[in-house]
Amino acid sequence: MSTAGRWIPNQHGAWAMLAVPYAAGVLLGDPTWTQIPLFAAWLLAYTAAFHVQQWLRLRRLSRNPRAAARHVRPALVLGGLCAAVGVPLAVAEPWLLLAAAAMAPFLAVNAWHARINRERALLNGLAAVVPACGMLLVALRLGGGTLAEGLAPALVCLLYFAGTVPYVKTMIRERKSQTYKRGSIAYHAAALIAATALNPWLALPFAVYLGRAALLPGRGLKVAVVGAVEVGCSLLLLGFVVGVYG
Template identity: 75%
Template sequence: MSGRRGQRPRGPGPDACAAPGIVPAPGVRPGIVTAPAPATVSAARRPEATQAATPSRWVRLRRASRNPRAAARHHRPALAFATAVLALGLPLLAAAPWLLVAAALMAPFLAVNVLHARRNRERALVNGLAAVVPACGMLLVAHRAGGGTLAEELAPALACLLYFAGTVPYGKTMIRERRSEAYRRGSVAHHAAALVAAALLDPWLAVPSACYLARAAALLGRGLKVAVVGAAEVGCSVLLLGFLVALHG
């Protein structure tokens, strides 16, 4: 036994795929995937370091991270974000006090997002849908702030809500829930219902909605890369924008 201490193992060891001084990332099977660069390994061990510095991320890390310094890295970005909101929002609020009503209507959805961030469940379906509603509602706020009426932009805002709400389950069927039959059926069912609703808003809106339904049904199980899925959604967004500008200019 003592004569074998200096001998190297005959077969490839657990770090055979790694370069000297680099430890393979957790979950990487040696011999199948080459070890990532040191920076990649560090990011894999500290996923919060690669995330966007947002207030919701700060809330999540305060609750979920075992590293007490993880949330501290987001203190300054969160403070800068809040400062920018106050600096830009207070003058607008002074000129248009009705924005308080809009903020109050959006507050419950923000509360849902903060709650899910606190529970480390930001990818939940409800959380995604809750984020979409106030985002689409900003179309009404911006139009009203520009001197328009809510009635003029109600149909475009609802059209945006129908589309972007559909991207939440659709995105899951293409990535994290691509093997879930429930998500697949739910995504297609939503897009079918959205097609009918869009046609009731304006018959021309049935055209882009039909394209969204076709892509939700036809691209399932294709194994597309995330970048391809994202690029396709950019095109879908531009398509909706083009129809809304043409119809409501």
């Protein structure tokens, strides 16, 4: 595997979660150049945190010290790049430090689950969703928007991405679990009601999400197909969030 392949996290489903709320925040406000280093710092922070978490996990579990050690250099380099991009931005916009502090407890939950080798736990996945959706508020604020303007669209993103956590499990790791499937369907039904209460137009995408949660598990779809469906669902979310709240 190439160096780039080793440095880039293999959690492919995370990229839409990292990008869509941020993109929504940019499009809902007035795009500004400061949102570019923000996105760079955000991606660098994610990749650095991934390697820190892998170091924590492997240092405790692996008998081979090199297994954990190979994550040290990426964590330091990517973390340093994140600081190089993020610190000047925080100097210009000091409130970003408060945003980072608000995300810290959720990152701590992720780090703890990595240390005990429970990264696939439902709680861990949900903890990762919250700061990702919070990036909508951060990007929107940099674009001149307000917290009040961003709360509803951020909640819509949270309703969708929280649902992807149990849904993807029903398609891959828990595909034989009827308990997970029923729980996923129940969540998506509740999310449909909540989204419709926020705006009736949101019933359309969330009905689609409920349908895929009810109909696709158990059909033996390949991982690539599952990923492609989620990319389409994420783009659908972005379109409706911007259309409804823009």
